[in-house]
Amino acid sequence: MDKIAENFKFLRKVKGVSQEIAADDLGIPRSRFASYEEGRAEPPYSMLIKIAGYYHVSIDALLRGDFSKSDPDNLLKIGKNRFLFPIMVDKKGNDYIEVVPLKASAGYLNGYADPEFIENLPTMTLPFNIVGKHRSFPIQGDSMPPANSGDYVVGKYVENLNEIKDGRTYVLLTKDEGIVYKRVYSKVFRNAGHLELHSDNPKYETYQVKPKDILEVWEHVCLLRTKDVKPDDINVDSMIGFLRQMKVEVKK
Numbered sequence: 006m007d008k009i010a011e012n013f014k015f016l017r018k019v020k021g022v023s024q025e026i027a028a029d030d031l032g033i034p035r036s037r038f039a040s041y042e043e044g045r046a047e048p049p050y051s052m053l054i055k056i057a058g059y060y061h062v063s064i065d066a067l068l069r070g071d072f073s074k075s076d077p078d079n080l081l082k083i084g085k086n087r088f089l090f091p092i093m094v095d096k097k098g099n100d101y102i103e104v105v106p107l108k109a110s111a112g113y114l115n116g117y118a119d120p121e122f123i124e125n126l127p128t129m130t131l132p133f134n135i136v137g138k139h140r141s142f143p144i145q146g147d148s149m150p151p152a153n154s155g156d157y158v159v160g161k162y163v164e165n166l167n168e169i170k171d172g173r174t175y176v177l178l179t180k181d182e183g184i185v186y187k188r189v190y191s192k193v194f195r196n197a198g199h200l201e202l203h204s205d206n207p208k209y210e211t212y213q214v215k216p217k218d219i220l221e222v223w224e225h226v227c228l229l230r231t232k233d234v235k236p237d238d239i240n241v242d243s244m245i246g247f248l249r250q251m252k253v254e255v256k257k
Contacts (some may be wrong), residue, residue: 012071176223
């Protein structure tokens with residue numbers, strides 16, 4: 006319970022509000038809120054849900070994580086909200102590239118804001134210099150050729166949805182689907198309040214995602230192939246995806 010109480014204190018300071026304001030926002034007396042932060046009382050499950058939503062973290066991270074290990078400056082900014090974004094650095098302060106293994110990808114939706122979950126991910130480096138925070142995500146399915154199941158996309162962390170460039174590919178963490186890798190169009194978002202996610206494989210339909218359902222955004226940097234390319238992989242679908250990408254580049 007001491008860790009949870011400390012998490013409450015840390016998250017409130019990151020949000021920049023007083024106990025009185027936080028208690029008022031949550032609809033409870035200040036004395037009760039203070040008892041949670043001081044570890045004198047345990048909030049019921051219904052209140053944990055409200056507190057997790059108030060601070061934009063998962064309940065699992067709130068209960069099991071230690072946010073004191075996080076850097077308050079590393080927050081994902083989407084609209085007016087700021088999401089706690091734990092990162093791992095080496096002794097020299099250089100960012101590691103965390104790798105989300107396929108087996109861990111299902112739990113990433115619950116653990117993305119948990120410093121302990123991120124700390125336990127394997128890490129890697131690239132043979133060239135990179136600027137910004139990067140993370141590697143597994144590919145599942147055949148919706149984005151030439152990327153196939155088992156490959157990994159290294160993405161650069163995007164702080165604001167307004168930084169999304171139409172027609173570029175991104176890894177997104179969404180509330181409903183978890184990790185997805187798609188070609189994103191954001192002009193629609195500015196006009197109608199959503200983003201359009203396209204697959205390069207024409208057998209998959211385009212769909213829309215609302216900004217409030219997006220938890221993380223990572224811009225494609227490179228693709229890591231884990232399997233040898235076979236002649237059968239050069240098929241009509243992959244060529245269509247390639248030509249679509251060329252069209253976007255030529256138009257640009």
